[in-house]
Amino acid sequence: MFRNCLKQLDPYKAGKPISELKKELGLDQVYKLNANENPMGPSTEAMKAIATIIDQISTYPDAGSDRLRLALSGLLGTKPSQILLGNGGDEIIRLVTEILIDPGDEAIASVPYFTLYRNNVQLMNGILKEVRFESFDFEPQRILEAITSKTKLIFLTSPNNPTGTIIRREKLIELLGQVPKDIVILLDEAYYDYAADCLEYPDGIAYLKDYDNLIVLRTFSKSSGLAGMRVGYAVSSEKIIEALLKVKLVFNVNILAQAAALAALQDPRHVQKSIQQNKRSLKRLYDYFDSNGLEYVPSFANFVFVNFDRPVLEVIQHFSKDGIFITPGTVWGYDNWGRISTGSDEAMTAVINSMDRWMKK
Ligand SMILES: Cc1ncc(COP(=O)(O)O)c(C=O)c1O
The missing domain is CATH 3.90.1150.10 (Aspartate Aminotransferase, domain 1)
Structure with a gap:
Protein backbone atom coordinates (compact mmCIF):
# COMPACT_ATOMS: atom_id res chain seq x y z
CA MET A 1 0.00 0.00 0.00
CA SER A 43 9.60 36.36 26.03
CA THR A 44 6.71 38.11 27.78
CA GLU A 45 6.34 40.22 24.61
CA ALA A 46 5.62 37.05 22.62
CA MET A 47 3.04 35.92 25.17
CA LYS A 48 1.34 39.33 25.09
CA ALA A 49 1.27 39.27 21.29
CA ILE A 50 -0.48 35.90 21.34
CA ALA A 51 -3.06 37.16 23.84
CA THR A 52 -3.72 40.22 21.67
CA ILE A 53 -4.33 38.25 18.49
CA ILE A 54 -6.11 35.24 19.95
CA ASP A 55 -9.56 36.49 18.84
CA GLN A 56 -8.40 36.30 15.23
CA ILE A 57 -7.86 32.56 15.07
CA SER A 58 -11.05 32.11 13.07
CA THR A 59 -9.21 33.68 10.13
CA TYR A 60 -6.43 32.24 8.00
CA PRO A 61 -2.92 33.47 8.71
CA ASP A 62 -0.92 35.53 6.24
CA ALA A 63 0.33 32.83 3.85
CA GLY A 64 3.64 34.58 3.26
CA SER A 65 4.27 35.62 6.90
CA ASP A 66 4.98 39.02 5.31
CA ARG A 67 5.36 41.20 8.41
CA LEU A 68 7.73 38.72 9.94
CA ARG A 69 9.67 38.40 6.70
CA LEU A 70 10.00 42.16 6.45
CA ALA A 71 11.19 42.47 10.05
CA LEU A 72 13.70 39.68 9.58
CA SER A 73 15.03 41.12 6.34
CA GLY A 74 15.64 44.43 8.12
CA LEU A 75 17.56 42.69 10.88
CA LEU A 76 19.55 40.42 8.61
CA GLY A 77 20.25 42.92 5.85
CA THR A 78 18.69 40.83 3.07
CA LYS A 79 15.74 41.36 0.74
CA PRO A 80 12.39 40.06 2.07
CA SER A 81 12.28 37.87 -1.06
CA GLN A 82 15.36 36.02 0.23
CA ILE A 83 13.49 34.69 3.26
CA LEU A 84 10.97 31.88 3.65
CA LEU A 85 9.22 31.20 6.96
CA GLY A 86 8.49 27.61 7.87
CA ASN A 87 6.68 25.52 10.46
CA GLY A 88 9.87 25.24 12.46
CA GLY A 89 13.29 24.57 11.01
CA ASP A 90 11.98 21.04 10.50
CA GLU A 91 9.75 22.19 7.69
CA ILE A 92 12.63 24.01 6.04
CA ILE A 93 14.65 20.76 5.98
CA ARG A 94 11.66 18.93 4.48
CA LEU A 95 11.12 21.58 1.80
CA VAL A 96 14.80 21.69 0.87
CA THR A 97 14.87 17.94 0.26
CA GLU A 98 11.62 18.21 -1.71
CA ILE A 99 13.04 20.74 -4.16
CA LEU A 100 16.39 19.00 -4.63
CA ILE A 101 16.30 15.23 -4.24
CA ASP A 102 15.10 12.97 -7.03
CA PRO A 103 15.18 9.19 -6.49
CA GLY A 104 18.81 8.00 -6.32
CA ASP A 105 20.24 11.46 -5.67
CA GLU A 106 22.72 11.90 -2.86
CA ALA A 107 23.04 14.24 0.09
CA ILE A 108 26.03 14.44 2.44
CA ALA A 109 26.12 14.91 6.22
CA SER A 110 28.91 14.46 8.74
CA VAL A 111 28.46 12.04 11.63
CA PRO A 112 26.97 12.65 14.18
CA TYR A 113 24.21 14.77 12.66
CA PHE A 114 20.63 15.87 13.39
CA THR A 115 18.71 12.71 12.59
CA LEU A 116 15.91 14.39 10.65
CA TYR A 117 18.30 14.98 7.74
CA ARG A 118 18.34 11.26 6.98
CA ASN A 119 14.57 10.79 7.27
CA ASN A 120 13.89 13.62 4.86
CA VAL A 121 16.41 12.48 2.27
CA GLN A 122 15.10 8.91 2.45
CA LEU A 123 11.53 10.12 2.12
CA MET A 124 12.51 11.49 -1.29
CA ASN A 125 14.11 8.14 -2.17
CA GLY A 126 17.51 9.75 -1.92
CA ILE A 127 20.69 8.45 -0.30
CA LEU A 128 22.34 10.16 2.66
CA LYS A 129 26.10 9.67 2.51
CA GLU A 130 27.74 9.87 5.90
CA VAL A 131 31.17 11.43 6.29
CA ARG A 132 33.36 10.80 9.35
CA PHE A 133 35.98 13.17 10.71
CA GLU A 134 39.05 12.18 12.75
CA SER A 135 37.66 13.91 15.82
CA PHE A 136 34.59 16.08 16.25
CA ASP A 137 36.36 18.88 14.33
CA PHE A 138 35.01 19.85 10.93
CA GLU A 139 37.12 18.74 7.94
CA PRO A 140 36.04 20.35 4.64
CA GLN A 141 38.23 17.96 2.64
CA ARG A 142 36.25 14.90 3.78
CA ILE A 143 33.03 16.50 2.57
CA LEU A 144 34.58 17.41 -0.78
CA GLU A 145 35.85 13.84 -1.24
CA ALA A 146 32.31 12.49 -0.75
CA ILE A 147 30.87 14.54 -3.63
CA THR A 148 29.81 12.55 -6.71
CA SER A 149 27.87 13.37 -9.87
CA LYS A 150 24.71 12.49 -7.92
CA THR A 151 25.29 14.88 -5.02
CA LYS A 152 22.56 17.49 -4.75
CA LEU A 153 22.74 18.67 -1.18
CA ILE A 154 25.25 19.07 1.65
CA PHE A 155 24.06 19.47 5.24
CA LEU A 156 26.31 21.57 7.46
CA THR A 157 25.33 22.21 11.06
CA SER A 158 26.96 24.93 13.10
CA PRO A 159 26.74 24.66 16.04
CA ASN A 160 26.28 20.96 15.45
CA ASN A 161 23.66 18.82 17.15
CA PRO A 162 24.59 16.72 19.19
CA THR A 163 28.23 17.83 19.63
CA GLY A 164 27.81 21.60 19.93
CA THR A 165 30.90 22.20 17.76
CA ILE A 166 31.08 25.06 15.25
CA ILE A 167 32.48 25.23 11.75
CA ARG A 168 35.20 27.86 12.02
CA ARG A 169 35.25 30.70 9.51
CA GLU A 170 38.27 29.59 7.47
CA LYS A 171 36.92 26.03 7.18
CA LEU A 172 33.54 27.26 5.97
CA ILE A 173 35.19 29.52 3.39
CA GLU A 174 37.42 26.65 2.25
CA LEU A 175 34.38 24.47 1.66
CA LEU A 176 32.13 27.09 0.06
CA GLY A 177 34.86 27.96 -2.41
CA GLN A 178 35.23 24.38 -3.64
CA VAL A 179 31.70 22.97 -3.74
CA PRO A 180 30.33 23.02 -7.32
CA LYS A 181 27.69 25.74 -7.68
CA ASP A 182 24.95 23.29 -8.70
CA ILE A 183 25.12 21.58 -5.29
CA VAL A 184 23.11 23.26 -2.55
CA ILE A 185 24.59 23.75 0.91
CA LEU A 186 22.12 23.87 3.78
CA LEU A 187 23.90 25.59 6.64
CA ASP A 188 21.78 24.78 9.68
CA GLU A 189 22.27 27.53 12.26
CA ALA A 190 19.44 26.53 14.61
CA TYR A 191 21.71 27.40 17.58
CA TYR A 192 23.22 30.54 16.01
CA ASP A 193 22.62 32.95 18.91
CA TYR A 194 24.50 30.80 21.40
CA ALA A 195 27.66 30.90 19.27
CA ALA A 196 27.39 34.40 17.83
CA ASP A 197 29.85 36.02 20.22
CA CYS A 198 32.67 33.66 19.21
CA LEU A 199 35.03 35.56 16.91
CA GLU A 200 35.81 32.49 14.81
CA TYR A 201 32.13 31.68 14.29
CA PRO A 202 31.00 32.85 10.85
CA ASP A 203 27.55 34.34 10.33
CA GLY A 204 26.25 32.30 7.39
CA ILE A 205 24.12 35.19 6.14
CA ALA A 206 27.31 37.10 5.23
CA TYR A 207 28.16 34.50 2.56
CA LEU A 208 24.83 34.61 0.73
CA LYS A 209 25.95 37.44 -1.55
CA ASP A 210 28.76 35.31 -2.97
CA TYR A 211 27.09 31.89 -2.93
CA ASP A 212 23.60 31.60 -4.38
CA ASN A 213 23.69 27.85 -3.68
CA LEU A 214 23.75 28.50 0.08
CA ILE A 215 20.72 28.26 2.38
CA VAL A 216 20.97 29.38 6.00
CA LEU A 217 18.44 27.86 8.40
CA ARG A 218 17.50 29.54 11.67
CA THR A 219 14.72 29.02 14.19
CA PHE A 220 12.77 30.72 16.96
CA SER A 221 12.68 27.43 18.89
CA LYS A 222 15.92 27.78 20.82
CA SER A 223 17.23 31.16 21.97
CA SER A 224 13.77 32.75 21.52
CA GLY A 225 12.07 30.00 23.50
CA LEU A 226 9.24 29.44 21.01
CA ALA A 227 9.66 25.72 20.24
CA GLY A 228 5.96 25.07 20.77
CA MET A 229 4.99 27.78 18.28
CA ARG A 230 6.92 26.18 15.40
CA VAL A 231 8.64 28.99 13.50
CA GLY A 232 11.88 28.62 11.59
CA TYR A 233 13.19 30.18 8.39
CA ALA A 234 15.46 29.84 5.41
CA VAL A 235 17.55 32.70 4.07
CA SER A 236 18.99 32.18 0.61
CA SER A 237 19.10 33.41 -2.98
CA GLU A 238 15.79 34.51 -4.51
CA LYS A 239 16.11 31.60 -6.96
CA ILE A 240 16.10 29.02 -4.15
CA ILE A 241 13.39 30.79 -2.13
CA GLU A 242 11.16 30.81 -5.23
CA ALA A 243 11.59 27.05 -5.58
CA LEU A 244 10.81 26.52 -1.88
CA LEU A 245 7.66 28.64 -2.21
CA LYS A 246 6.35 26.20 -4.83
CA VAL A 247 6.30 23.31 -2.36
CA LYS A 248 5.45 24.79 1.03
CA LEU A 249 1.97 24.32 2.49
CA VAL A 250 -0.03 27.47 1.84
CA PHE A 251 -0.68 28.39 5.49
CA ASN A 252 2.39 26.78 7.00
CA VAL A 253 2.98 29.22 9.87
CA ASN A 254 -0.09 29.79 12.01
CA ILE A 255 -1.43 33.16 13.07
CA LEU A 256 -0.30 32.91 16.73
CA ALA A 257 3.16 31.73 15.72
CA GLN A 258 3.65 34.67 13.35
CA ALA A 259 2.59 37.15 16.03
CA ALA A 260 4.78 35.53 18.69
CA ALA A 261 7.86 35.42 16.48
CA LEU A 262 7.43 39.05 15.42
CA ALA A 263 7.16 40.13 19.06
CA ALA A 264 10.15 37.97 20.01
CA LEU A 265 12.24 39.81 17.41
CA GLN A 266 11.41 43.03 19.20
CA ASP A 267 12.62 41.63 22.52
CA PRO A 268 16.33 40.89 22.00
C1 LIG B 1 20.33 21.13 14.24
C2 LIG B 1 18.88 21.38 14.26
N1 LIG B 1 18.30 21.87 13.17
C3 LIG B 1 16.99 22.12 13.13
C4 LIG B 1 16.18 21.88 14.22
C5 LIG B 1 14.73 22.14 14.09
O1 LIG B 1 14.20 22.96 15.04
P1 LIG B 1 12.74 23.52 14.93
O2 LIG B 1 11.97 22.66 13.98
O3 LIG B 1 12.19 23.47 16.30
O4 LIG B 1 12.86 24.91 14.40
C6 LIG B 1 16.73 21.36 15.39
C7 LIG B 1 15.91 21.05 16.56
O5 LIG B 1 16.30 20.54 17.56
C8 LIG B 1 18.13 21.09 15.41
O6 LIG B 1 18.73 20.58 16.49
Whole structure:
Protein backbone atom coordinates (compact mmCIF):
# COMPACT_ATOMS: atom_id res chain seq x y z
CA MET A 1 0.00 0.00 0.00
CA PHE A 2 2.73 2.43 1.00
CA ARG A 3 5.65 3.89 -0.92
CA ASN A 4 8.78 1.72 -0.75
CA CYS A 5 10.89 4.39 0.92
CA LEU A 6 8.68 4.20 4.03
CA LYS A 7 10.22 0.80 4.82
CA GLN A 8 13.50 2.44 5.79
CA LEU A 9 11.89 5.22 7.81
CA ASP A 10 11.24 5.24 11.53
CA PRO A 11 8.99 7.83 13.15
CA TYR A 12 11.06 10.53 14.86
CA LYS A 13 11.17 9.84 18.59
CA ALA A 14 10.55 13.22 20.17
CA GLY A 15 10.78 13.62 23.96
CA LYS A 16 7.41 13.51 25.73
CA PRO A 17 5.94 16.73 27.17
CA ILE A 18 6.74 17.42 30.85
CA SER A 19 3.10 17.01 31.96
CA GLU A 20 3.01 13.55 30.36
CA LEU A 21 6.30 12.50 31.99
CA LYS A 22 5.13 13.64 35.42
CA LYS A 23 1.90 11.66 35.08
CA GLU A 24 3.62 8.56 33.75
CA LEU A 25 6.30 8.46 36.44
CA GLY A 26 4.26 9.86 39.33
CA LEU A 27 6.88 12.59 39.85
CA ASP A 28 6.25 16.16 41.02
CA GLN A 29 9.34 17.57 39.40
CA VAL A 30 10.67 16.68 35.97
CA TYR A 31 13.76 18.13 34.27
CA LYS A 32 13.38 17.67 30.54
CA LEU A 33 16.88 18.07 29.20
CA ASN A 34 16.49 16.08 26.00
CA ALA A 35 15.11 18.57 23.50
CA ASN A 36 17.37 21.64 23.80
CA GLU A 37 14.46 23.79 24.89
CA ASN A 38 14.92 27.20 26.49
CA PRO A 39 14.60 27.12 30.31
CA MET A 40 13.85 30.87 30.32
CA GLY A 41 10.58 30.19 28.48
CA PRO A 42 9.21 32.61 25.88
CA SER A 43 9.60 36.36 26.03
CA THR A 44 6.71 38.11 27.78
CA GLU A 45 6.34 40.22 24.61
CA ALA A 46 5.62 37.05 22.62
CA MET A 47 3.04 35.92 25.17
CA LYS A 48 1.34 39.33 25.09
CA ALA A 49 1.27 39.27 21.29
CA ILE A 50 -0.48 35.90 21.34
CA ALA A 51 -3.06 37.16 23.84
CA THR A 52 -3.72 40.22 21.67
CA ILE A 53 -4.33 38.25 18.49
CA ILE A 54 -6.11 35.24 19.95
CA ASP A 55 -9.56 36.49 18.84
CA GLN A 56 -8.40 36.30 15.23
CA ILE A 57 -7.86 32.56 15.07
CA SER A 58 -11.05 32.11 13.07
CA THR A 59 -9.21 33.68 10.13
CA TYR A 60 -6.43 32.24 8.00
CA PRO A 61 -2.92 33.47 8.71
CA ASP A 62 -0.92 35.53 6.24
CA ALA A 63 0.33 32.83 3.85
CA GLY A 64 3.64 34.58 3.26
CA SER A 65 4.27 35.62 6.90
CA ASP A 66 4.98 39.02 5.31
CA ARG A 67 5.36 41.20 8.41
CA LEU A 68 7.73 38.72 9.94
CA ARG A 69 9.67 38.40 6.70
CA LEU A 70 10.00 42.16 6.45
CA ALA A 71 11.19 42.47 10.05
CA LEU A 72 13.70 39.68 9.58
CA SER A 73 15.03 41.12 6.34
CA GLY A 74 15.64 44.43 8.12
CA LEU A 75 17.56 42.69 10.88
CA LEU A 76 19.55 40.42 8.61
CA GLY A 77 20.25 42.92 5.85
CA THR A 78 18.69 40.83 3.07
CA LYS A 79 15.74 41.36 0.74
CA PRO A 80 12.39 40.06 2.07
CA SER A 81 12.28 37.87 -1.06
CA GLN A 82 15.36 36.02 0.23
CA ILE A 83 13.49 34.69 3.26
CA LEU A 84 10.97 31.88 3.65
CA LEU A 85 9.22 31.20 6.96
CA GLY A 86 8.49 27.61 7.87
CA ASN A 87 6.68 25.52 10.46
CA GLY A 88 9.87 25.24 12.46
CA GLY A 89 13.29 24.57 11.01
CA ASP A 90 11.98 21.04 10.50
CA GLU A 91 9.75 22.19 7.69
CA ILE A 92 12.63 24.01 6.04
CA ILE A 93 14.65 20.76 5.98
CA ARG A 94 11.66 18.93 4.48
CA LEU A 95 11.12 21.58 1.80
CA VAL A 96 14.80 21.69 0.87
CA THR A 97 14.87 17.94 0.26
CA GLU A 98 11.62 18.21 -1.71
CA ILE A 99 13.04 20.74 -4.16
CA LEU A 100 16.39 19.00 -4.63
CA ILE A 101 16.30 15.23 -4.24
CA ASP A 102 15.10 12.97 -7.03
CA PRO A 103 15.18 9.19 -6.49
CA GLY A 104 18.81 8.00 -6.32
CA ASP A 105 20.24 11.46 -5.67
CA GLU A 106 22.72 11.90 -2.86
CA ALA A 107 23.04 14.24 0.09
CA ILE A 108 26.03 14.44 2.44
CA ALA A 109 26.12 14.91 6.22
CA SER A 110 28.91 14.46 8.74
CA VAL A 111 28.46 12.04 11.63
CA PRO A 112 26.97 12.65 14.18
CA TYR A 113 24.21 14.77 12.66
CA PHE A 114 20.63 15.87 13.39
CA THR A 115 18.71 12.71 12.59
CA LEU A 116 15.91 14.39 10.65
CA TYR A 117 18.30 14.98 7.74
CA ARG A 118 18.34 11.26 6.98
CA ASN A 119 14.57 10.79 7.27
CA ASN A 120 13.89 13.62 4.86
CA VAL A 121 16.41 12.48 2.27
CA GLN A 122 15.10 8.91 2.45
CA LEU A 123 11.53 10.12 2.12
CA MET A 124 12.51 11.49 -1.29
CA ASN A 125 14.11 8.14 -2.17
CA GLY A 126 17.51 9.75 -1.92
CA ILE A 127 20.69 8.45 -0.30
CA LEU A 128 22.34 10.16 2.66
CA LYS A 129 26.10 9.67 2.51
CA GLU A 130 27.74 9.87 5.90
CA VAL A 131 31.17 11.43 6.29
CA ARG A 132 33.36 10.80 9.35
CA PHE A 133 35.98 13.17 10.71
CA GLU A 134 39.05 12.18 12.75
CA SER A 135 37.66 13.91 15.82
CA PHE A 136 34.59 16.08 16.25
CA ASP A 137 36.36 18.88 14.33
CA PHE A 138 35.01 19.85 10.93
CA GLU A 139 37.12 18.74 7.94
CA PRO A 140 36.04 20.35 4.64
CA GLN A 141 38.23 17.96 2.64
CA ARG A 142 36.25 14.90 3.78
CA ILE A 143 33.03 16.50 2.57
CA LEU A 144 34.58 17.41 -0.78
CA GLU A 145 35.85 13.84 -1.24
CA ALA A 146 32.31 12.49 -0.75
CA ILE A 147 30.87 14.54 -3.63
CA THR A 148 29.81 12.55 -6.71
CA SER A 149 27.87 13.37 -9.87
CA LYS A 150 24.71 12.49 -7.92
CA THR A 151 25.29 14.88 -5.02
CA LYS A 152 22.56 17.49 -4.75
CA LEU A 153 22.74 18.67 -1.18
CA ILE A 154 25.25 19.07 1.65
CA PHE A 155 24.06 19.47 5.24
CA LEU A 156 26.31 21.57 7.46
CA THR A 157 25.33 22.21 11.06
CA SER A 158 26.96 24.93 13.10
CA PRO A 159 26.74 24.66 16.04
CA ASN A 160 26.28 20.96 15.45
CA ASN A 161 23.66 18.82 17.15
CA PRO A 162 24.59 16.72 19.19
CA THR A 163 28.23 17.83 19.63
CA GLY A 164 27.81 21.60 19.93
CA THR A 165 30.90 22.20 17.76
CA ILE A 166 31.08 25.06 15.25
CA ILE A 167 32.48 25.23 11.75
CA ARG A 168 35.20 27.86 12.02
CA ARG A 169 35.25 30.70 9.51
CA GLU A 170 38.27 29.59 7.47
CA LYS A 171 36.92 26.03 7.18
CA LEU A 172 33.54 27.26 5.97
CA ILE A 173 35.19 29.52 3.39
CA GLU A 174 37.42 26.65 2.25
CA LEU A 175 34.38 24.47 1.66
CA LEU A 176 32.13 27.09 0.06
CA GLY A 177 34.86 27.96 -2.41
CA GLN A 178 35.23 24.38 -3.64
CA VAL A 179 31.70 22.97 -3.74
CA PRO A 180 30.33 23.02 -7.32
CA LYS A 181 27.69 25.74 -7.68
CA ASP A 182 24.95 23.29 -8.70
CA ILE A 183 25.12 21.58 -5.29
CA VAL A 184 23.11 23.26 -2.55
CA ILE A 185 24.59 23.75 0.91
CA LEU A 186 22.12 23.87 3.78
CA LEU A 187 23.90 25.59 6.64
CA ASP A 188 21.78 24.78 9.68
CA GLU A 189 22.27 27.53 12.26
CA ALA A 190 19.44 26.53 14.61
CA TYR A 191 21.71 27.40 17.58
CA TYR A 192 23.22 30.54 16.01
CA ASP A 193 22.62 32.95 18.91
CA TYR A 194 24.50 30.80 21.40
CA ALA A 195 27.66 30.90 19.27
CA ALA A 196 27.39 34.40 17.83
CA ASP A 197 29.85 36.02 20.22
CA CYS A 198 32.67 33.66 19.21
CA LEU A 199 35.03 35.56 16.91
CA GLU A 200 35.81 32.49 14.81
CA TYR A 201 32.13 31.68 14.29
CA PRO A 202 31.00 32.85 10.85
CA ASP A 203 27.55 34.34 10.33
CA GLY A 204 26.25 32.30 7.39
CA ILE A 205 24.12 35.19 6.14
CA ALA A 206 27.31 37.10 5.23
CA TYR A 207 28.16 34.50 2.56
CA LEU A 208 24.83 34.61 0.73
CA LYS A 209 25.95 37.44 -1.55
CA ASP A 210 28.76 35.31 -2.97
CA TYR A 211 27.09 31.89 -2.93
CA ASP A 212 23.60 31.60 -4.38
CA ASN A 213 23.69 27.85 -3.68
CA LEU A 214 23.75 28.50 0.08
CA ILE A 215 20.72 28.26 2.38
CA VAL A 216 20.97 29.38 6.00
CA LEU A 217 18.44 27.86 8.40
CA ARG A 218 17.50 29.54 11.67
CA THR A 219 14.72 29.02 14.19
CA PHE A 220 12.77 30.72 16.96
CA SER A 221 12.68 27.43 18.89
CA LYS A 222 15.92 27.78 20.82
CA SER A 223 17.23 31.16 21.97
CA SER A 224 13.77 32.75 21.52
CA GLY A 225 12.07 30.00 23.50
CA LEU A 226 9.24 29.44 21.01
CA ALA A 227 9.66 25.72 20.24
CA GLY A 228 5.96 25.07 20.77
CA MET A 229 4.99 27.78 18.28
CA ARG A 230 6.92 26.18 15.40
CA VAL A 231 8.64 28.99 13.50
CA GLY A 232 11.88 28.62 11.59
CA TYR A 233 13.19 30.18 8.39
CA ALA A 234 15.46 29.84 5.41
CA VAL A 235 17.55 32.70 4.07
CA SER A 236 18.99 32.18 0.61
CA SER A 237 19.10 33.41 -2.98
CA GLU A 238 15.79 34.51 -4.51
CA LYS A 239 16.11 31.60 -6.96
CA ILE A 240 16.10 29.02 -4.15
CA ILE A 241 13.39 30.79 -2.13
CA GLU A 242 11.16 30.81 -5.23
CA ALA A 243 11.59 27.05 -5.58
CA LEU A 244 10.81 26.52 -1.88
CA LEU A 245 7.66 28.64 -2.21
CA LYS A 246 6.35 26.20 -4.83
CA VAL A 247 6.30 23.31 -2.36
CA LYS A 248 5.45 24.79 1.03
CA LEU A 249 1.97 24.32 2.49
CA VAL A 250 -0.03 27.47 1.84
CA PHE A 251 -0.68 28.39 5.49
CA ASN A 252 2.39 26.78 7.00
CA VAL A 253 2.98 29.22 9.87
CA ASN A 254 -0.09 29.79 12.01
CA ILE A 255 -1.43 33.16 13.07
CA LEU A 256 -0.30 32.91 16.73
CA ALA A 257 3.16 31.73 15.72
CA GLN A 258 3.65 34.67 13.35
CA ALA A 259 2.59 37.15 16.03
CA ALA A 260 4.78 35.53 18.69
CA ALA A 261 7.86 35.42 16.48
CA LEU A 262 7.43 39.05 15.42
CA ALA A 263 7.16 40.13 19.06
CA ALA A 264 10.15 37.97 20.01
CA LEU A 265 12.24 39.81 17.41
CA GLN A 266 11.41 43.03 19.20
CA ASP A 267 12.62 41.63 22.52
CA PRO A 268 16.33 40.89 22.00
CA ARG A 269 16.88 41.21 25.76
CA HIS A 270 15.12 37.90 26.26
CA VAL A 271 17.55 36.22 23.86
CA GLN A 272 20.47 37.82 25.72
CA LYS A 273 19.13 36.56 29.05
CA SER A 274 18.77 33.08 27.56
CA ILE A 275 22.37 33.19 26.32
CA GLN A 276 23.59 34.21 29.79
CA GLN A 277 21.61 31.43 31.46
CA ASN A 278 23.08 28.98 28.96
CA LYS A 279 26.63 30.12 29.71
CA ARG A 280 26.05 29.73 33.42
CA SER A 281 24.56 26.26 33.05
CA LEU A 282 27.28 25.06 30.67
CA LYS A 283 29.96 26.24 33.08
CA ARG A 284 28.40 24.35 35.96
CA LEU A 285 28.32 21.16 33.90
CA TYR A 286 31.90 21.65 32.67
CA ASP A 287 33.13 22.25 36.22
CA TYR A 288 31.48 19.06 37.36
CA PHE A 289 32.79 17.02 34.42
CA ASP A 290 36.31 18.45 34.88
CA SER A 291 36.43 17.68 38.56
CA ASN A 292 35.26 14.12 37.90
CA GLY A 293 37.44 13.42 34.88
CA LEU A 294 34.56 13.06 32.41
CA GLU A 295 35.34 13.76 28.75
CA TYR A 296 33.04 16.22 26.95
CA VAL A 297 32.96 18.34 23.81
CA PRO A 298 33.12 22.08 24.61
CA SER A 299 29.81 23.38 23.30
CA PHE A 300 28.71 26.49 21.41
CA ALA A 301 25.04 25.57 21.81
CA ASN A 302 22.54 24.98 24.62
CA PHE A 303 23.56 21.39 25.29
CA VAL A 304 26.71 19.38 25.90
CA PHE A 305 27.80 15.98 24.62
CA VAL A 306 29.52 14.03 27.39
CA ASN A 307 31.22 10.66 27.66
CA PHE A 308 29.94 8.92 30.80
CA ASP A 309 32.52 6.15 30.38
CA ARG A 310 29.88 3.49 30.82
CA PRO A 311 26.68 2.56 28.95
CA VAL A 312 24.59 5.69 28.70
CA LEU A 313 21.40 3.67 28.93
CA GLU A 314 22.36 2.80 32.53
CA VAL A 315 22.91 6.48 33.26
CA ILE A 316 19.58 7.33 31.72
CA GLN A 317 17.85 4.79 33.90
CA HIS A 318 19.44 6.31 36.99
CA PHE A 319 18.58 9.88 35.91
CA SER A 320 14.96 9.03 35.15
CA LYS A 321 14.40 8.00 38.79
CA ASP A 322 15.30 11.59 39.69
CA GLY A 323 12.97 12.92 37.01
CA ILE A 324 15.86 13.89 34.68
CA PHE A 325 15.68 13.16 30.96
CA ILE A 326 18.62 13.45 28.58
CA THR A 327 19.30 12.11 25.07
CA PRO A 328 21.36 8.93 24.75
CA GLY A 329 24.28 9.03 22.33
CA THR A 330 23.10 5.59 21.14
CA VAL A 331 20.87 7.55 18.74
CA TRP A 332 24.10 8.42 16.89
CA GLY A 333 26.05 5.22 17.66
CA TYR A 334 27.86 6.62 20.73
CA ASP A 335 26.93 4.11 23.40
CA ASN A 336 28.72 5.77 26.34
CA TRP A 337 27.81 9.33 25.45
CA GLY A 338 24.79 11.47 26.21
CA ARG A 339 23.54 14.91 25.24
CA ILE A 340 22.39 17.07 28.13
CA SER A 341 20.46 20.26 27.37
CA THR A 342 21.30 23.18 29.60
CA GLY A 343 18.43 24.01 31.92
CA SER A 344 17.58 26.35 34.76
CA ASP A 345 19.92 26.70 37.77
CA GLU A 346 17.61 24.32 39.62
CA ALA A 347 17.75 21.73 36.82
CA MET A 348 21.56 21.90 36.72
CA THR A 349 21.72 21.37 40.49
CA ALA A 350 19.44 18.35 40.11
CA VAL A 351 21.61 16.89 37.31
CA ILE A 352 24.84 17.42 39.22
CA ASN A 353 23.45 15.96 42.44
CA SER A 354 22.02 12.97 40.61
CA MET A 355 25.30 12.35 38.75
CA ASP A 356 27.18 12.64 41.99
CA ARG A 357 25.03 10.01 43.69
CA TRP A 358 25.52 7.73 40.72
CA MET A 359 29.31 8.26 40.49
CA LYS A 360 29.66 7.35 44.15
CA LYS A 361 27.69 4.13 43.78
C1 LIG B 1 20.33 21.13 14.24
C2 LIG B 1 18.88 21.38 14.26
N1 LIG B 1 18.30 21.87 13.17
C3 LIG B 1 16.99 22.12 13.13
C4 LIG B 1 16.18 21.88 14.22
C5 LIG B 1 14.73 22.14 14.09
O1 LIG B 1 14.20 22.96 15.04
P1 LIG B 1 12.74 23.52 14.93
O2 LIG B 1 11.97 22.66 13.98
O3 LIG B 1 12.19 23.47 16.30
O4 LIG B 1 12.86 24.91 14.40
C6 LIG B 1 16.73 21.36 15.39
C7 LIG B 1 15.91 21.05 16.56
O5 LIG B 1 16.30 20.54 17.56
C8 LIG B 1 18.13 21.09 15.41
O6 LIG B 1 18.73 20.58 16.49
